[in-house]
Amino acid sequence: MTRAAICIFSLLALVFMALPLVVILGASLTETSFLAFPPQGLTLKWYGVMLHDPSYVSSFVTSTLLAACATLIAVVLVVPAALAIARHSFPGKGFISSLLLSPLVLPHIVLGAALLQFGSGIGLTRSFLALLVGHTVIVTPFVLRSTLAMLSPAQRALEEASLDLGAGPITTFFLIVLPQIRPGLVAGSIFAFISSWINVELSIFNTNAELSTIPVKLFNYVQYTVDPTIAAVSSLTIILAGLAIGTLELTLGLHMLSDGRSDRSSA
Numbered sequence: 001m002t003r004a005a006i007c008i009f010s011l012l013a014l015v016f017m018a019l020p021l022v023v024i025l026g027a028s029l030t031e032t033s034f035l036a037f038p039p040q041g042l043t044l045k046w047y048g049v050m051l052h053d054p055s056y057v058s059s060f061v062t063s064t065l066l067a068a069c070a071t072l073i074a075v076v077l078v079v080p081a082a083l084a085i086a087r088h089s090f091p092g093k094g095f096i097s098s099l100l101l102s103p104l105v106l107p108h109i110v111l112g113a114a115l116l117q118f119g120s121g122i123g124l125t126r127s128f129l130a131l132l133v134g135h136t137v138i139v140t141p142f143v144l145r146s147t148l149a150m151l152s153p154a155q156r157a158l159e160e161a162s163l164d165l166g167a168g169p170i171t172t173f174f175l176i177v178l179p180q181i182r183p184g185l186v187a188g189s190i191f192a193f194i195s196s197w198i199n200v201e202l203s204i205f206n207t208n209a210e211l212s213t214i215p216v217k218l219f220n221y222v223q224y225t226v227d228p229t230i231a232a233v234s235s236l237t238i239i240l241a242g243l244a245i246g247t248l249e250l251t252l253g254l255h256m257l258s259d260g261r262s263d264r265s266s267a
Contacts, residue, residue: 021238023037024231024234024235024238025231025235025238026038026039027039027228027231028046028047028228028231028232028234028235029041029042029043029044029046029228030042030043030228031043031045032228033227033228034226034227034228035226035227035228035230035231036228046227046228046229046231046232047232047235047236049229049232050229050232050233050236053229055212055217056214056217056233058212059212059213059214059216059217060214060236062128062211062212062213062214063196063197063213063214063215064197066128066131066132066135066196066213067135067192067193067194067196067197068193069132070132070135070136070139070192070196071139071143071189071192071193071196073132073136074136074139074140074142074143074188074189074192075143075185075188075189077136077140078140078143078144078147078185078188079147079181079185081096081100081144082144082147082148082151082181083151083177085097085148086148086151087151087156100140100141100144101141101144101145102141103137103138103140103141104141104142104145107201108138108199108201108202109201109202111134111137111138111202112134112201112202112203112204112205112206113205115130115133115134115137115202115205115206116205116206119133119206125206126206126207126208126211127206127211128211130206131203131206131207131211131213134202134203134205134206135196135199135202135203138195138196138199138202139191139192139193139195139196140192142188142191142192142195143184143185143188143189143191143192144188145188146184146185146187146188146191147181147184147185147188148184149184150180150181150182150183150184151180151181155180158176158180159172159176159177162175162176194241197213197214197215197237198215199213199215200215200216200219203215203216204216204219214233214237217233218230218233218234
């Protein structure tokens with residue numbers, strides 16, 4: 001009985017969280033020039049309006065490229081940092097770890113204002129590079145936390161065994177360490193990409209009319225106009241996110257994320 005109640009409650013919670021997405025998808029199909037749900041008629045007109053607007057297309061490209069680059073840089077930076085923090089003791093270890101994780105607790109609007117003020121002194125403002133620096137800072141903690149969770153002390157024995165058997169550090173990394181931390185890297189990268197994609201607070205300080213991410217574009221658009229184009233843009237984002245998750249499941253398998261954590265717990 002208790003298990004059935006938990007299942008019913010979980011299902012209701014999932015339905016509750018999915019309802020706003022259904023409303024957005026439905027509103028994007030309405031024939032009216034204003035947001036309406038249930039949709040009054042069915043049309044793809046507003047998707048056409050969005051796709052024929054170069055500013056929306058440019059914003060989508062900018063957001064995707066920015067999120068992908070920030071996530072990739074974060075992964076490259078996090079792997080050696082996580083190994084150093086988890087495997088070695090050195091002066092200032094706690095401070096460095098806290099510093100790397102600090103963007104999780106600092107408001108992004110504060111980071112954005114600080115980046116703008118600092119960048120203005122070196123000519124690094126309102127450019128893709130300025131956005132990339134800021135987004136890398138805010139997404140790195142997501143990758144670091146999930147990667148550190150994969151590096152348990154018990155797994156250190158496998159690395160030492162590999163070295164004792166004659167494998168070099170590089171071979172040990174790719175054959176022993178990387179498979180261990182891969183679930184954490186994948187999970188952290190997903191959160192990092194999403195966090196970068198939806199960010200408004202930091203991005204708004206370093207965008208302009210020619211360089212804008214899709215969240216900032218929508219934020220500026222709704223201040224003057226509210227029509228189904230907004231719902232169409234949001235719906236396309238939802239669809240792309242769903243396709244990304246589906247592709248991840250087909251190519252890697254989301255079950256590997258939970259398997260990696262289960263292996264760590266059993267170890």
